[in-house]
Amino acid sequence: MIFKGFSNINDLGKYVAEEFKNVINSKDVPVIGLATGSSPESTYANLIELYKNKQVSFKNTITYNLDEYLNLKEKYNYNSYVNFMNETLFNHIDINKKNTHFPCKYTDVVDLERKYDEYDKQILESRGLDILILGIGNNGHIGFNEPGSPLDSKTRIVELDESTRIANSRFFDNEVSNVPTHAVSMGLDTIMKAKKIILVVKGNAKKEVYEKLKQAKEFDINLPCSCLANHIDTTIVYLKDEMQD
Ligand code: F6R
Numbered sequence: 001m002i003f004k005g006f007s008n009i010n011d012l013g014k015y016v017a018e019e020f021k022n023v024i025n026s027k028d029v030p031v032i033g034l035a036t037g038s039s040p041e042s043t044y045a046n047l048i049e050l051y052k053n054k055q056v057s058f059k060n061t062i063t064y065n066l067d068e069y070l071n072l073k074e075k076y077n078y079n080s081y082v083n084f085m086n087e088t089l090f091n092h093i094d095i096n097k098k099n100t101h102f103p104c105k106y107t108d109v110v111d112l113e114r115k116y117d118e119y120d121k122q123i124l125e126s127r128g129l130d131i132l133i134l135g136i137g138n139n140g141h142i143g144f145n146e147p148g149s150p151l152d153s154k155t156r157i158v159e160l161d162e163s164t165r166i167a168n169s170r171f172f173d174n175e176v177s178n179v180p181t182h183a184v185s186m187g188l189d190t191i192m193k194a195k196k197i198i199l200v201v202k203g204n205a206k207k208e209v210y211e212k213l214k215q216a217k218e219f220d221i222n223l224p225c226s227c228l229a230n231h232i233d234t235t236i237v238y239l240k241d242e243m244q245d
Contacts, residue, residue, distance in 0.1 A: 001228055003214065005240040009202070012237050013042025016133060016198050019235075020047060021056045023131040023196065030061045031123070033132030033186070034089075035143075036081045039200040040133050044089040051093045058095040062126050064119070065102045066134070066143040067185040070157065072106040076178060079171050080106035103155050104184035112157060116184045119155040123190065132194035136201055139163050140209050140223040144185035147222045153187030167205075188227050197231055201238040210236075210243050 006012040020043070024030040034040065050056045068081045077083065082102050090100060103119045123129060134142045139161055145153060146161045160168075165179040172178035191197070201210050209225070213236065216226035228234045238245065 001213075001216075001231070002235045003245075004235055004237050005243065005245050006237065007240055009042045009239060010046070012200070012202075012239060013044075013046040016040075016043040016200065016237060017046030017050055019196075019198060020131055020133070021050050024056055024058070024061055027130055028060065029126075031126045031128065031130050032061060032063050033129040033191075033194055034063050034065050034085065035133050035135045035200075036065065036067075036084045036088075037135045039135030039202040041088060043133060043200070047089065048092045058093045061095055062099045063095070063101060064123055064126075064129065064186070065100075066132075066191075067183050068102045068104050069106050069180040070104060070108050070110050070182040070184060072180055073178060076172055077106065082106065103186065108184075110157065110182045114157065116156055117154045119184075119186070120190050123193075129194035131196045131198070132191065134191070134197060134199040136199060136206060136209060136213070136225055137161075137164055138167060138205050138209055140212065140225045142188075142199070142225045142228075143191060144183045145188050145191075145224040147224060149188055149224050150221065151192075151219050151227055152189045154189055155184065155186050157182055158185045188224060192227055192231055194231075195233065197228065197234040199225070199228065199234065199236045201236060201243065204242050206238075207243055210238060 144158045165176050168179050169176045216229040220226045
């Protein structure tokens with residue numbers, strides 16, 4: 001893992017967007033993995049700028065998002081991750097929406113018997129993720145791989161941690177019970193197969209988990225992000241003042 005600190009969020013977003021641009025421009029059919037939430041927003045804003053300045057085109061790009069809520073209450077449909085991606089990135093670039101993928105529909109009911117690992121096969125058939133952007137939860141989750149997620153986990157239904165639901169309640173009228181209980185997430189195995197990973201650490205509340213990640217030498221099932229210690233090409237980007245680093 002390489003750590004890179006930035007003085008402001010736009011510089012951070014610019015750096016990550018450049019990395020995406022370089023990968024996209026080097027492939028005939030780029031395959032990219034995407035996250036939602038606050039952490040990737042500055043990257044997406046910078047990718048839109050690069051597209052407007054004709055430095056990158058997404059015409060042939062295939063995307064796979066990390067996760068999607070299950071059984072989202074109708075009132076909060078706007079919080080679906082597909083909606084987030086459309087509004088934050090896809091509606092502003094030349095991507096073909098048919099090439100954008102999510103591991104489930106946010107209207108799917110929670111059926112614990114149902115498998116979602118077709119998504120992994122689909123990713124493999126696309127030749128795997130060339131680059132993947134990740135955020136990190138206060139508890140060290142990546143995607144929605146909460147503590148306890150095994151290293152060989154595939155795309156599957158996950159139960160959200162109470163701490164994750166509390167953190168995300170800011171989008172649900174600050175009421176935890178409005179936040180879905182389950183989601184479908186790419187597994188750690190799927191994530192680790194990405195050729196290049198950039199993890200964005202954003203928010204003062206991430207300081208503790210950032211310190212733990214810096215110390216990580218091997219996979220600890222209680223700290224899902226620690227798997228990245230064994231990934232061949234991972235860069236962790238953060239804001240210097242937030243991490244006091
Ligand atoms: C979202 C995702 C999550 C978030 C994490 C941080 O697709 O996979 O792991 O990246 O919960 O969320 P923010 O960026 O909102 O602090």
